[in-house]
Amino acid sequence: MPDFAELHFNGEVYKLPVVEGTENEKALDISKLRGQSGLITIDPGFKNTGSTTSSITFLDGEKGILRYRGYPIEQLAEESSFMEVAYLIIYGELPNSEQLNKWKVDITYHTLIHEDFKVLLEGFPSNAHPMGVLSSLVTSLTAFYPESLDPVRSADEVYMNIIRLVAKLPTIAAWAYKNEIGQPLMYPKNDLDYCGNFLKMMFGTPAEEFQPDPVVIKALNKLLILHADHEQNCSTSTVRVVGSSHASLYASVSAGINALWGPLHGGANQAVIEMLEAIKADGGDADKYLAKAKDKDDPFRLMGFGHRVYKNFDPRARIIKKAADDVLNKLGVNDPVLEIAKKLEEAALSDPYFVERKLYPNVDFYSGIIYRALGIPTNMFTVMFAMGRLPGWIAQWKEMRENGEPIGRPRQVYTGENERDYVAIEKR
Numbered sequence: 001m002p003d004f005a006e007l008h009f010n011g012e013v014y015k016l017p018v019v020e021g022t023e024n025e026k027a028l029d030i031s032k033l034r035g036q037s038g039l040i041t042i043d044p045g046f047k048n049t050g051s052t053t054s055s056i057t058f059l060d061g062e063k064g065i066l067r068y069r070g071y072p073i074e075q076l077a078e079e080s081s082f083m084e085v086a087y088l089i090i091y092g093e094l095p096n097s098e099q100l101n102k103w104k105v106d107i108t109y110h111t112l113i114h115e116d117f118k119v120l121l122e123g124f125p126s127n128a129h130p131m132g133v134l135s136s137l138v139t140s141l142t143a144f145y146p147e148s149l150d151p152v153r154s155a156d157e158v159y160m161n162i163i164r165l166v167a168k169l170p171t172i173a174a175w176a177y178k179n180e181i182g183q184p185l186m187y188p189k190n191d192l193d194y195c196g197n198f199l200k201m202m203f204g205t206p207a208e209e210f211q212p213d214p215v216v217i218k219a220l221n222k223l224l225i226l227h228a229d230h231e232q233n234c235s236t237s238t239v240r241v242v243g244s245s246h247a248s249l250y251a252s253v254s255a256g257i258n259a260l261w262g263p264l265h266g267g268a269n270q271a272v273i274e275m276l277e278a279i280k281a282d283g284g285d286a287d288k289y290l291a292k293a294k295d296k297d298d299p300f301r302l303m304g305f306g307h308r309v310y311k312n313f314d315p316r317a318r319i320i321k322k323a324a325d326d327v328l329n330k331l332g333v334n335d336p337v338l339e340i341a342k343k344l345e346e347a348a349l350s351d352p353y354f355v356e357r358k359l360y361p362n363v364d365f366y367s368g369i370i371y372r373a374l375g376i377p378t379n380m381f382t383v384m385f386a387m388g389r390l391p392g393w394i395a396q397w398k399e400m401r402e403n404g405e406p407i408g409r410p411r412q413v414y415t416g417e418n419e420r421d422y423v424a425i426e427k428r
Contacts, residue, residue, distance in 0.1 A: 009037060019050075023058055040411045051237060052405060056089060056395050057229045061309040066316065068229060069093070077319045082224040083107070083194055086166060086391035089229055090398060104194075110167035111188035111197065114144050117172070121179045130383050133176040135257040138169070141250040151246035161249045162394055169390055170194070173383045174201035180379075195220045198387070203375070215330040216374060219323040223367055226316040227385055229392025230309075235259035235266065236389075236396050241408035243397040256393045257386050266382040266389075269368035272304035273378045276337045276344075284336060286343035294353050304365030305348055306358065316363040324366045324373075333373045341369050 005028055007014040014037050017029040027050045034040050043049045058067045066073040069088050076085050087095045087103050095103060120140060124133055141164065142148055148161050171188055178185050178201075186201040196212045199220070204210035230236070239256040243249070260266035279289050292300040307314050328338065345361050348354040371381050 007033075007037075007039075009039065012037065019053070021053070023060070034411070040413070042413060046237070051232060051408070052240065052400065052403075054231065054396070054399060055092070056392070056399060057231045059231050059309065061307070064310055064313050064315045066230075073226065073315055074319060077222050077225050077316075080225065081193075082221050082228070082388075085225050085228055089391040090162065090395045106163045107167040107194070108188075108190050110164050111171055111190075113168050113171050113175075116144075117175065118185065121175060121185075124179065126180055126182060128180070129261075130173070130176040130180060130380055131257060131261040131386070133179070134169075134173055134383055134386060135254045135261070137172045137176070138165070138250055138257060139254040141165070141168070142248050145250075148248045148250055158249075158398070162398075165249060165253060165394065166390060169387055170198040171201060173380075173387060174198060176383070177202055177377075177380055193217070195224070213330065215326055219327045219370055220374075222319060222323045223370065223384070224388035226320060226363055227367075227388030229389070229395065233265070234262070236392060239393045240396050240400045240405075243400055244405055244407045246401075249394065249397055252397050253390070253393050256389070260386055260389065261382055266385040268303065268364040269371065269385070270378045270381040272341075272365050272368035273337070273372055273381070275303040276340050279340050280337050284340055286340050286347070290344065290347050290351070302344065302348075302359070304362055304368065305344075305354070305360065307362045310362070313358070313360045314362040317361055317366060320363055320366040320370070321361070324369050327370050327373050331373055335372070338369060338373065341365070 004015040004017050007016055014033065016033065019027045019029050021027075030041060041049070056069065058070070059065065068076060068085065069092055071088070071094075076088075080088075083104055084095060084100055087100065117137060117140075120137060121133070124136075145161070145164065147153075147157065150157075153161075175185050184206055186204045186206075188197050189200055192200055192212070195217045199212040199216065200210055203212075232240075235256040238259040239252045242255040243252040247255075263271055279286065282288075289300065289302070292298045293302045327333075345365070348359060348361055354360070367384075368378075368381060371384060372378070376384065
């Protein structure tokens with residue numbers, strides 16, 4: 001097979017090199033096309049455009065495959081921890097025991113945030129959305145660590161920026177929640193692991209001791225692993241584009257948080273619960289809404305079913321379904337909304353209409369169920385997503401900078417008015 005494709009235009013022939021990845025994915029390199037021919041390509045939403053090469057995550061939506069650094073998501077979710085997976089994604093290899101211990105100790109040591117963050121929190125209204133608070137406070141880390149703004153940093157300085165961000169994001173997230181509900185802020189505890197510490201800061205109070213349930217910790221650990229990276233999605237591409245201007249890690253991740261906030265991206269699990277609440281408010285008849293979903297003339301659509309990338313079963317959904325069952329059984333939750341979710345899930349897995357169209361429950365469906373069962377409010381769901389996605393954002397930013405990638409600068413085809421003369425206002 002030739003290692004290039006030919007483009008014939010205006011009597012000229014242009015050779016476009018074929019780039020092949022390690023999983024035999026093929027792409028046409030058009031990076032020099034405009035200089036050679038004056039042509040650019042149009043690809044709304046970049047659905048068929050590879051903005052970079054990356055060694056972090058492999059995703060095959062047709063076959064339902066997801067791997068971090070070559071490791072199947074099924075193995076990592078079952079055998080690993082979020083801390084270990086975060087190290088793997090950011091640094092490329094699984095850590096040995098010494099590396100993992102140092103990684104955990106360094107993160108634990110930096111979970112506290114500056115007391116001045118309280119002043120910043122007090123500036124937000126109590127009804128401020130926690131994603132807005134999160135993105136703002138992550139950006140503000142540049143004020144507390146101004147050395148992070150230097151585009152030329154040593155490996156040790158980059159490591160410290162990474163450590164601080166991984167360590168402090170759960171504290172910032174929990175404080176945003178506590179500020180919203182008007183409860184005292186809880187400080188991190190060094191004797192708890194990453195997930196247990198976050199749950200303690202979320203649900204603990206100074207008046208009573210809170211001990212996170214091991215089943216809940218395990219489920220949260222899996223959720224964070226499953227969300228840790230997903231190749232070049234909207235928020236990850238945002239982090240890379242912002243970082244390509246040599247913006248700091250904190251500013252770049254803050255931009256990713258804002259991109260994730262959108263309901264078409266990270267807000268999907270929140271939309272699931274809002275849909276279930278609406279069904280409950282309308283009498284709780286799941287069959288009625290299943291019929292509406294099948295009616296092509298009805299605008300209603302089931303949230304949390306199917307996926308724009310996976311054309312088969314979302315591999316993450318298989319894993320998190322079991323975690324959802326474990327949490328519901330362990331906690332003995334009696335919630336009409338979750339009962340509706342079970343009915344919708346059962347129908348989608350057995351009804352020929354959904355099976356033939358491969359509209360299976362996805363990771364957003366099950367993560368929304370788990371978060372609700374844990375007592376996490378719906379406006380915090382996307383914050384939880386951001387906590388999980390953080391290692392991926394860091395790894396993508398780090399890879400982009402280490403590869404010396406150019407600043408992101410898409411082109412366009414202009415469709416506005418041709419040149420025209422200005423007319424004074426009194427003559428219009």
